[in-house]
Structures are given as C-alpha cells and as structure tokens.
Amino acid sequence: xxxxxxxxxxxxxxxxxxxxxxxxxxxxxxxxxxxxxxxxxxxxxxxxxxxxxxxxxxxxxxxxxxxxxxxxxxxxxxxxxxxxxxxxxxxxxxxxxxxxxxxxxxxxxxxxxxxxxxxxxxxxxxxxxxxxxxxxxxxxxxxxxxxxxxxxxxxxxxxxxxxx
Amino acid sequence: xxxxxxxxxxxxxxxxxxxxxxxxxxxxxxxxxxxxxxxxxxxxxxxxxxxxxxxxxxxxxxxxxxxxxxxxxxxxxxxxxxxxxxxxxxxxxxxxxxxxxxxxxxxxxxxxxxxxxxxxxxxxxxxxxxxxxxxxxxxxxxxxxxxxxxxxxxxxxxxxxxxxxxxxxxxxxxxxxxxxxxxxxxxxxxxxxxxxxxxxxxxxxxxxxxxxxxxxxxxxxxxxxxxxxxxxxxxxxxxxxxxxxxxxxxxxxxxxxxxxxxxxxxxxxxxxxxxxxxxxxxxxxxxxxxxxxxxxxxxxxxxxxxxxxxxxxxxxxxxxxxxxxxxxxxxxxxxxxxxxxxxxxxxxxxxxxxxxxxxxxxxxxxxxxxxxxxxxxxxxxxxxxxxxxxxxxxxxxxxxxxxxxxxxxxxxx
Numbered sequence: 001x002x003x004x005x006x007x008x009x010x011x012x013x014x015x016x017x018x019x020x021x022x023x024x025x026x027x028x029x030x031x032x033x034x035x036x037x038x039x040x041x042x043x044x045x046x047x048x049x050x051x052x053x054x055x056x057x058x059x060x061x062x063x064x065x066x067x068x069x070x071x072x073x074x075x076x077x078x079x080x081x082x083x084x085x086x087x088x089x090x091x092x093x094x095x096x097x098x099x100x101x102x103x104x105x106x107x108x109x110x111x112x113x114x115x116x117x118x119x120x121x122x123x124x125x126x127x128x129x130x131x132x133x134x135x136x137x138x139x140x141x142x143x144x145x146x147x148x149x150x151x152x153x154x155x156x157x158x159x160x161x162x163x164x
Numbered sequence: 165x166x167x168x169x170x171x172x173x174x175x176x177x178x179x180x181x182x183x184x185x186x187x188x189x190x191x192x193x194x195x196x197x198x199x200x201x202x203x204x205x206x207x208x209x210x211x212x213x214x215x216x217x218x219x220x221x222x223x224x225x226x227x228x229x230x231x232x233x234x235x236x237x238x239x240x241x242x243x244x245x246x247x248x249x250x251x252x253x254x255x256x257x258x259x260x261x262x263x264x265x266x267x268x269x270x271x272x273x274x275x276x277x278x279x280x281x282x283x284x285x286x287x288x289x290x291x292x293x294x295x296x297x298x299x300x301x302x303x304x305x306x307x308x309x310x311x312x313x314x315x316x317x318x319x320x321x322x323x324x325x326x327x328x329x330x331x332x333x334x335x336x337x338x339x340x341x342x343x344x345x346x347x348x349x350x351x352x353x354x355x356x357x358x359x360x361x362x363x364x365x366x367x368x369x370x371x372x373x374x375x376x377x378x379x380x381x382x383x384x385x386x387x388x389x390x391x392x393x394x395x396x397x398x399x400x401x402x403x404x405x406x407x408x409x410x411x412x413x414x415x416x417x418x419x420x421x422x423x424x425x426x427x428x429x430x431x432x433x434x435x436x437x438x439x440x441x442x443x444x445x446x447x448x449x450x451x452x453x454x455x456x457x458x459x460x461x462x463x464x465x466x467x468x469x470x471x472x473x474x475x476x477x478x479x480x481x482x483x484x485x486x487x488x489x490x491x492x493x494x495x496x497x498x499x500x501x502x503x504x505x506x507x508x509x510x511x512x513x514x515x516x517x518x519x520x521x522x523x524x525x526x527x528x529x530x531x532x533x534x535x536x537x538x539x540x541x542x543x544x545x546x547x548x549x550x551x552x553x554x555x556x557x558x559x560x561x562x563x564x565x566x567x568x569x570x571x572x573x574x575x576x577x
C-alpha cells in the first residue's frame with residue numbers, strides 16, 4: 001500500500017505552500033478559462049497571454065483547491081511559461097501520460113487526451129519537478145486533482161485557437 | 165433506573181465489514197450520511213430470497229413467484245408502517261431518492277406547473293432536490309425562489325410567506341446533509357399548505373436517524389433512499405398522499421404500470437403500480453424491509469438519543485483536541501442537529517484531510533456533498549464530513565480526533 005510520503009513529496013508541499021504565478025491577468029489581452037472538478041468542487045482559473053510568435057508570454061493561476069491540484073497548477077505554470085503553445089501542448093500530453101492514459105477528461109470540452117495521442121508524442125520531454133506528482137497515480141481518486149489545471153490549460157489553448 | 169443506552173458493541177457484531185483491519189488499524193467508518201453499512205440480518209434476508217424464493221413479481225402463478233411477490237409487497241407494508249403511512253399503496257419503490265424527486269417534478273410538475281409559476285427551494289438542498297426542479301422550471305418557464313440560510317446554518321424564515329406567495333411547490337430537506345441542521349418540517353409544510361403549494365420533503369438524512377410520521381410532518385411527498393438506512397443501494401422510496409398520486413400521470417412507461425395496452429394507446433394501472441414500470445428492485449425491496457425491521461427492533465428514539473450523545477461528544481472532543489484550527493459548520497447545539505459534522509481544518513483542503521485520515525483507517529467524505537449552492541453561501545469549496553450512525557462509538561470519535569491532529573501537523577505551514 002502506498003504511503004502518504006509517496007503522494008505528498010516535499011516539492012509538492014512547497015508549491016502548495018508557495019504557489020508560483022498565482023493571480024490574474026487583465027482580459028483582454030489575456031485569455032481566461034475556468035476548470036471544475038465536479039467530484040470535489042475545486043475550481044481553477046487559468047489566465048494566458050500568448051504573443052505574436054506563439055509563445056506563452058505570461059500565465060497566472062486563480063481558484064482554490066487541494067495540495068495536489070494547486071501544486072500541479074503551480075508547476076504547470078512554470079513548465080509552460082515562455083514555451084510555444086505547441087511545446088506546452090506536448091508537455092501537457094507528457095504529463096497526462098505520467099498520470100495514466102486512462103484518466104478521463106474532467107476539464108471541459110476539447111481537453112481529452114486519448115491513449116492514441118500519446119503514441120505520437122516525443123517521450124523524451126523532461127517534466128522536471130512535475131515528476132514528483134508521479135505518486136498520485138497510486139491514489140486513483142486524486143488523479144483528477146492533478147490533471148485539473150492541465151485540462152483547463154488544454155481547453156484554453158483550444159479556445160484561443162478557435163478565436164484566432 | 166438508568167436511562168437505556170444503545171449497546172453499540174452488540175450492534176457492531178451484526179456488521180462484519182466493520183471488524184476488518186486496514187493497515188493494522190481498526191476501521192473507523194464515519195460516512196453513513198453518504199451510504200450506510202449492512203447488518204447480516206439485511207444480507208441474510210436478501211440472500212434467502214435469491215436462494216429460495218426468487219422470481220419476477222406480479223407475474224407468475226407458480227409458488228416461487230407467489231413467494232417473491234409476497235416478500236416484495238410485505239416490504240412495502242413494513243416501509244408504510246415505519247413512516248406512519250395510512251395506506252401501503254402510497255409507498256412507491258423507485259431507484260433512489262433522486263428518482264423519487266424526479267418523479268414528482270416530472271409527473272406532478274408537468275401536469276400542474278405553468279409558465280411563470282414559482283417553485284421554492286432552500287439554499288441548503290442537495291442537488292437531488294435542486295436539479296430536477298431546475299430541469300422542469302427551464303422547460304415550463306417557471307421561476308425558482310430560494311429560502312436563505314443564516315450564518316448558524318439554519319433556514320432564514322423571515323420572508324417565507326412572501327417567498328411562498330403564489331408558489332406551487334415548496335421542496336426542502338428535513339435535515340441538511342452538510343450542516344446537520346434539522347428543519348422544522350411541520351411548520352414548513354403548514355406554510356406551504358397555507359400558500360396553496362405542495363410540499364416535497366427530501367427526507368434522506370432524517371428517516372434513517374429518527375422516527376418519521378408522515379401525518380405529523382404534514383408533507384404531500386417525502387423521498388428517501390434505502391442505502392442510507394442499512395438497506396441496499398438501488399432502491400428508494402417516494403411516499404405521497406393517495407389523492408395526489410392518483411391524479412398524477414405515470415413517470416416512466418413500460419411493463420407493470422399498465423392495465424391495458426392496444427395499438428392505439430395504453431391505460432395506466434393504479435398506484436403504486438403506475439409508478440413502478442419494469443421489473444422493480446425485488447431483492448433490494450426485501451433488504452429495505454429487513455433494514456426497517458432491524459431499525460424498529462432497536463427503536464428510533466434510542467437511535468436518535470445515541471446520535472445526539474455521540475454528536476455532543478464529537479463536537480466537544482474535536483474542539484478540545486484540534487482547537488481553533490478546526491471549524492465545525494452548522495448549529496452549535498447537538499440536540500438541534502443530526503449526526504453530520506462538516507469540518508474545515510485551517511488551511512488544509514478537505515481532500516488532503518481525508519487522505520491523511522485514510523492512513524488512520526478513518527473513512528470520511530470530502531467535497532461539496534452535492535450541495536454547491538450551500539457551499540457557495542459559506543464561501544467554501546469543500547469540507548470534510550464525518551457522520552455517525554448506530555454502529556459508531558466514542559472510540560471512533562477519538563480516532564477521528566487523533567487523525568485530524570495528525571493531518572494538521574502534517575500540513576502545518
């Protein structure tokens with residue numbers, strides 16, 4: 001049986017206690033997307049600014065949630081800031097693969113990561129600190145906590161693509 | 165002579181699931197408000213039907229079918245007796261309380277509601293007593309009005325008469341599944357009647373825990389689920405006044421709910437058959453009947469007394485042990501509430517609290533408890549809810565306190 005230390009790694013607690021990129025961005029120009037975990041009521045808000053070169057020039061995270069959802073959102077914001085949208089999507093896919101491919105979407109339309117998608121993804125993406133969240137897969141009910149921010153991010157990218 | 169108390173040790177022997185050990189620790193089950201456990205008497209009654217008397221009901225003329233039908237119908241009699249229903253035919257078996265409320269909203273609502281009519285709900289409702297009304301309101305263009313909730317977690321009835329003015333439906337819970345608040349049901353149904361509205365009572369949290377008399381409550385409909393009162397999942401109850409049920413159209417169509425079917429149309433059966441389309445939850449009904457017998461055998465007043473004592477002990481102990489970091493939502497007087505304690509632990513999210521509690525083999529429920537409007541009212545996303553029943557004792561509460569202290573220490577900033 002997996003213990004608490006598998007789930008609550010120190011880096012996770014650090015991001016929970018001191019979340020990075022927490023706050024809001026002015027909309028417009030930023031894009032705002034809300035995500036909900038219907039199981040527990042957690043809400044997350046992702047604000048993204050993308051520049052003319054397709055770069056995620058800024059990202060802020062709002063909302064409330066448990067240590068897993070909040071730390072995952074915090075690490076996500078660091079992982080995708082300054083990356084291109086395509087790179088950010090690849091990181092998202094890699095992270096969701098880390099979280100098990102059977103996880104079903106909870107973030108809204110357009111954010112499903114189906115198993116087939118992963119075959120085409122470069123497996124060499126370095127997730128860095130995010131790998132600390134790997135222990136979450138041993139606690140299946142918490143996977144949705146970890147993926148909430150990422151599903152919301154995917155939805156935000158889809159919305160931005162539709163708008164442009 | 166000393167006051168009788170519940171013999172929890174003896175009761176626990178009837179619940180083998182509770183004697184299991186999780187990671188070397190005694191299992192502490194404090195989630196009965198979500199779904200309760202089953203005594204062997206319920207399991208044996210269900211198994212006995214499967215082993216000796218199973219067949220479809222109301223169909224066959226062979227002896228097995230006669231026995232199955234008789235067992236199914238005597239469960240209806242038991243439930244009617246348990247809630248003081250004057251006529252067992254007023255007891256409709258549904259899939260769960262949610263379906264029971266949907267039945268009223270769709271059948272009574274579609275027949276009686278018109279555009280502009282008002283439906284009154286309270287802010288402390290479970291989604292099961294909100295969404296069915298929102299669905300029919302959206303379809304028929306009705307207005308929904310909300311009875312507010314005070315900071316203490318009680319209904320604010322200051323403007324009740326205005327809210328009910330011209331309303332057609334007043335749907336409310338007898339006891340909050342989040343706050344434990346026990347509502348003054350008789351007073352509320354009387355107010356509804358005075359305003360010309362029907363009253364629909366979500367009684368899921370009260371029927372399992374204290375004695376229920378539908379005449380005393382004065383309600384037009386009450387709904388509850390077997391799985392919160394020691395019975396199986398898959399069966400719930402709608403009780404309604406006979407004249408109302410008689411006048412309502414069927415909800416679901418199919419076999420078992422008709423008198424006649426031709427190529428031109430159908431004639432519906434009378435109650436309860438009219439509302440029990442398809443093969444019903446036969447064995448589940450027998451399980452519910454056995455659960456009712458089990459509860460009656462203990463005595464609902466003794467159960468209520470036990471839960472008030474345990475709730476008082478829990479509120480005192482948790483406050484002493486965990487201190488100011490812990491907020492217990494809802495009424496502060498144990499006798500004014502049921503055995504449901506929604507807890508907020510300082511900055512620790514309910515999901516994280518429950519995860520640490522699970523390490524201590526303590527089962528509680530984190531989340532919004534299907535009551536998001538209420539959670540928004542109190543500006544919280546999630547709480548950790550502990551709820552007690554007949555098989556819980558002070559050892560369970562002490563284990564909860566230990567685990568909460570551990571959770572606080574683990575996440576201390």
